[in-house]
Amino acid sequence: MEIENYIASGILELYVAGALSPEENLEVQHYALKHPEVEKEIEAIEGAMLQLTAAASAGIPPSGFDGIRDELDDVIVFKPSASEKRTNWATYLGWAASLILAVGLLWVYRENDSLKTEIEVSQQEKENLEQQIIEARSEVADTENILNQLRDQNVTVVALGGQTVSPTSYAKVYWNTEVNKVLIDAQGLPEPPPGYTYQVWSLKLNPLTPTSVGLLDDFVNNEKRVFELPNENESEAFGITLEPEGGSESPTLEQLYTLGVVGP
């Protein structure tokens, strides 16, 4: 009775139409295996559909099965080996492509890296050049400044000649009496030994009275060897001695390098 109801429900018609879910399909198959009358009913429904679809058909293609036989041959003969080969080939090709890509990426990365380095180097060079220009300009300005000071009409030039300890030494004092400044041109002095420095003295001659004008500090790094010092003394002569670093209270006359008298 239960089976008759199952058959009458219409589920078998849906089964033949393919309108059921996979789970429902399995359920129908389960019944069909267990109950021959279900199986028979399914075949009858399919039979009716075969008749209907045949009656509504315009027949088979004129070429019939022969029309597709060759295509089936292709499938049988070539498909497995061809597909296998294709898979392997594609796999190798895939790996090869990956490798090439990886190598390519590495190369591009390196190339990029070296370009970056080159840019950095160029950037550094550019900065260096800019720095040099700035330095050159500042040097020109310094030089012009010095030149202007030397040309000032209030400047008295005093030539200092070499003395016993260093006969070849010489120096010049440009004394601007208007602003009470001296520029010492010490180009003719040797570099002082470590721990020593040159000291400039203003001298009164009668009686001989030395007064310290200042130190030629940082002598080695002053490329122009031009030093600016204040001088408010009524100088009659200028002398330069070598003194221990920091200078001395009074000049060490044994180390008098240059000496010159202010002209009338």
Place this chain on the structure above:
Amino acid sequence: MQLDTLILQFQKKDKSAFEKLYGMYAENICGVINTIVKDPERAQEICQDVFVKIWDKSDTYDTSKGRFFTWILNIARNAAIDELRSKAHKNKKKNLHMDSFVGILAYGDDLNSQMDTIGLKTLLNGLKEKCLLLIDLLYYKGFTQKEAAEELDTPIGTIKTRIRACISNIRKNMAPSDGN
């Protein structure tokens, strides 16, 4: 059973078994395709392609997918519906429901002289239009029970009982010698 054996051999790529299956189902399958695409020449091409596809996919069939006929019917109507879509007939889909299968009944004589119109009319004798629509949706369009219920705005249970009644009606119209 003989059909089961035939299918097993077909799945082992036995061409002569497949030729027998072709002989058993080609008329039905080609008919279903033509009913959907309504272009006899194109339908024949698609039909041959479908059988090649069935051959190619033979290893994917198992009984959990239902009857062998149901399986190949599904492949056929999918191919036919793809054809319709590729022809941009999508927008006319609703109309197509109405006139594909039902239309063949009404205009069968004009559409194709080879069609067994008398046989068809005999089979469908006494069937109401809603039966024809339901057969069209479920068997020719591959609608699920739920989709058919939505399409026809009918309770889902009614679909089952109605298709049972419709197919039973056809079975009664079948000549006694054709019955199983």
